[in-house]
Amino acid sequence: MIRLEPRPVPSLAMSVLSPAIALALTVAAGFVLFLALGKDPGRVLQVFLLEPMNGVRALTELGLKSTPLVLCALGLALCYRSNVWNIGAEGQFLMGAIAAGGLALFVTQESLAVSRWVFLPALVLAGAAGGGLWAGVVALLRDRFNANEILVSLMLVYVANLFLSWLVFGPWKDPHGFNFPQTMAFAAQTELPRIVRGMRLHWGSLFALAAAFVVWFYMFRTYHGLQLQVGGPSPAAARYAGFSARSAIWTTLVTSGALAGVAGAFEVAGPMGQLTPHVSSGYGFTAIIVAFVGRLHPLGCVLASLLLSVFLIGGELAQSRVGLPSALTGVFQGVLLLSLLACDTLVHNRLRLGRAR
Amino acid sequence: MSGVELLVAAMLSAGTPLALAGLGLLVNERAGVLNLGAEGTMLVGAVTGFATAYHTGSVTLALVAGALSGALMGLVLGWLVIWLNTNQYATGLAVSLFGSGFSAFVGLSYVGKQLVERPFPRVPVLSDVPLLGPALFRQHPVVYLAMVAAGAIALFFYRTRAGLVLRSIGESPVSAHALGYPVRRIRLAAVVAGAALCGVSGAYLSVVYTPLWVEGMVGGRGWIALALTVFATWRPGRILAGAYLFGGVTMLQLHLQAQGVEIPAQFMSMLPYLSTIVVLVLISRNPLWIRLNMPASLGKPFFPTG
Numbered sequence: 001m002i003r004l005e006p007r008p009v010p011s012l013a014m015s016v017l018s019p020a021i022a023l024a025l026t027v028a029a030g031f032v033l034f035l036a037l038g039k040d041p042g043r044v045l046q047v048f049l050l051e052p053m054n055g056v057r058a059l060t061e062l063g064l065k066s067t068p069l070v071l072c073a074l075g076l077a078l079c080y081r082s083n084v085w086n087i088g089a090e091g092q093f094l095m096g097a098i099a100a101g102g103l104a105l106f107v108t109q110e111s112l113a114v115s116r117w118v119f120l121p122a123l124v125l126a127g128a129a130g131g132g133l134w135a136g137v138v139a140l141l142r143d144r145f146n147a148n149e150i151l152v153s154l155m156l157v158y159v160a161n162l163f164l165s166w167l168v169f170g171p172w173k174d175p176h177g178f179n180f181p182q183t184m185a186f187a188a189q190t191e192l193p194r195i196v197r198g199m200r201l202h203w204g205s206l207f208a209l210a211a212a213f214v215v216w217f218y219m220f221r222t223y224h225g226l227q228l229q230v231g232g233p234s235p236a237a238a239r240y241a242g243f244s245a246r247s248a249i250w251t252t253l254v255t256s257g258a259l260a261g262v263a264g265a266f267e268v269a270g271p272m273g274q275l276t277p278h279v280s281s282g283y284g285f286t287a288i289i290v291a292f293v294g295r296l297h298p299l300g301c302v303l304a305s306l307l308l309s310v311f312l313i314g315g316e317l318a319q320s321r322v323g324l325p326s327a328l329t330g331v332f333q334g335v336l337l338l339s340l341l342a343c344d345t346l347v348h349n350r351l352r353l354g355r356a357r
Numbered sequence: 358m359s360g361v362e363l364l365v366a367a368m369l370s371a372g373t374p375l376a377l378a379g380l381g382l383l384v385n386e387r388a389g390v391l392n393l394g395a396e397g398t399m400l401v402g403a404v405t406g407f408a409t410a411y412h413t414g415s416v417t418l419a420l421v422a423g424a425l426s427g428a429l430m431g432l433v434l435g436w437l438v439i440w441l442n443t444n445q446y447a448t449g450l451a452v453s454l455f456g457s458g459f460s461a462f463v464g465l466s467y468v469g470k471q472l473v474e475r476p477f478p479r480v481p482v483l484s485d486v487p488l489l490g491p492a493l494f495r496q497h498p499v500v501y502l503a504m505v506a507a508g509a510i511a512l513f514f515y516r517t518r519a520g521l522v523l524r525s526i527g528e529s530p531v532s533a534h535a536l537g538y539p540v541r542r543i544r545l546a547a548v549v550a551g552a553a554l555c556g557v558s559g560a561y562l563s564v565v566y567t568p569l570w571v572e573g574m575v576g577g578r579g580w581i582a583l584a585l586t587v588f589a590t591w592r593p594g595r596i597l598a599g600a601y602l603f604g605g606v607t608m609l610q611l612h613l614q615a616q617g618v619e620i621p622a623q624f625m626s627m628l629p630y631l632s633t634i635v636v637l638v639l640i641s642r643n644p645l646w647i648r649l650n651m652p653a654s655l656g657k658p659f660f661p662t663g
Contacts, residue, residue: 004441006660085446141634146641150393150446151584155630158577166623288450325465327572330458334397337451338433345441 071263072287075256088153090284096261099130131261204266372604381554388547393449396579397456399559406560427556527652
């Protein structure tokens with residue numbers, strides 16, 4: 001009989017290996033699923049997992065997709081490490097997109113001639129403010145009224161979605177847009193500069209990498225960052241040391257909201273170029289998986305965001321090339337996170353054969 | 358029917374999915390397990406129920422299929438959090454994300470399909486009573502099933518030995534274990550039963566209430582049901598009352614629109630979500646009140662020793 005035995009100390013090796021095992025399990029599950037659907041599993045897996053990484057252009061698209069994921073996941077990693085369960089990054093992303101979209105729309109409508117050096121920082125600030133304020137509501141209700149942040153942050157996702165929908169169906173709708181629910185296309189000067197001509201990858205991706213470094217530095221190299229993390233696993237110890245749980249709630253929520261908001265701003269000023277109801281492809285929710293697969297570590301988040309981007313792009317390719325619905329991505333995401341959590345048991349436990357003593 | 362009658366009828370039919378899911382989550386939480394996977398479980402129940410109703414034409418079978426698929430989701434969640442001691446928040450989220458992805462994938466071929474409408478038996482005599490008769494007694498049988506379930510769960514919790522054991526496990530799994538009760542098995546049974554109710558709730562939504570399958574059609578009701586357990590301070594009767602209250606809020610938007618109130622539809626649709634937040638704030642304001650009523654081991658892992 002196989003049984004679990006607690007490890008004296010958590011295994012670092014397993015904590016790194018666990019995502020790899022989970023990925024292998026997910027691929028195996030996909031293999032079985034495709035067989036059951038009567039598709040050639042080898043071919044589908046090749047399209048789903050390898051095609052998104054085939055060639056320079058594909059790789060830049062991967063970087064483009066992973067940018068919002070990294071930004072959202074960094075904030076979530078910070079939250080989860082301090083035991084603050086923000087699951088509303090999607091809403092914070094949308095509010096950032098709305099704030100930045102409003103700014104870009106204003107510049108476009110008034111035909112303002114602003115230099116990029118002025119506009120781009122303003123865009124980032126608008127996004128951060130939109131997302132940060134939205135998460136600030138969660139922090140306020142949690143701090144002042146003890147309201148559960150999981151439920152509040154999630155309810156605010158629905159509210160943000162409806163608010164965006166009202167804007168693009170109502171006051172912000174393009175008057176010459178054939179009644180489509182979208183704003184007019186933003187002026188060229190509002191667009192994020194691209195890194196390489198002809199590729200959609202933009203400077204926001206470098207911003208995301210820089211943000212990952214800053215968050216890493218904050219988490220592991222500052223006293224304040226340490227305080228936050230102690231509060232997560234052992235609130236009693238944190239209280240004893242005089243670290244404030246209230247400050248952890250505000251810092252982590254507002255930071256993660258601001259990061260998600262910037263992600264929204266980049267999406268609007270980068271690949272979208274206008275506001276539509278579909279400005280997010282569920283990035284805020286996918287980022288939850290990114291944060292866990294990335295071990296709540298900034299570097300891990302960067303790597304995991306690339307993997308989840310493969311899933312996102314692979315889903316689109318599976319639809320166009322082998323006629324499978326792109327909803328496949330959601331199944332893969334869910335299976336990956338579930339198997340990851342199961343594998344994580346091995347970080348704190350080891351398998352032993354035979355009966356317990 | 359008059360305005361009041363319409364509102365009462367709508368409260369009952371819109372509140373029923375919340376009541377069923379809320380009662381299911383109550384059973385989970387009373388045993389000490391927080392199920393953040395409710396939304397995904399309901400989505401899987403909804404798509405399974407719809408597919409079953411579409412192919413067999415039977416509403417009963419659809420509800421049973423919804424319950425079974427929900428139970429299966431509960432089994433996964435339960436195994437992970439009870440035996441592997443995974444984090445309950447993360448695992449619930451994973452179940453929700455999986456459920457929404459899986460249901461979207463499976464349900465794709467059912468989008469836009471219609472179900473044959475089936476008449477259901479009405480309560481004789483009472484449904485013809487003037488005033489509230491039609492509103493109260495011409496509902497779908499599932500509406501009454503939810504009421505019966507609330508009563509049955511209350512009886513089970515407070516009048517049976519098994520219910521007492523379940524509640525005591527939620528309060529102190531260590532003591533229950535010391536007394537020789539199989540804590541993990543009982544918890545798993547509670548999680549599976551609760552998730553089955555969430556599945557029924559999803560099937561009711563797609564087969565009776567809407568009746569259509571649309572991706573993400575549960576629309577946050579799973580999360581609202583979670584808030585409902587807090588609102589009800591973990592008591593079955595109050596879950597029922599809270600569910601109808603929220604059902605009323607859902608329908609208020611249609612009512613106001615009918616009255617010619619000029620508010621954009623999107624803002625009206627925000628009402629259930631905003632009122633959930635307001636209710637959470639009001640009820641959680643006093644931490645002591647919550648701590649007194651919440652099952653003491655809720656969300657905490659349990660390692661049997663000795």
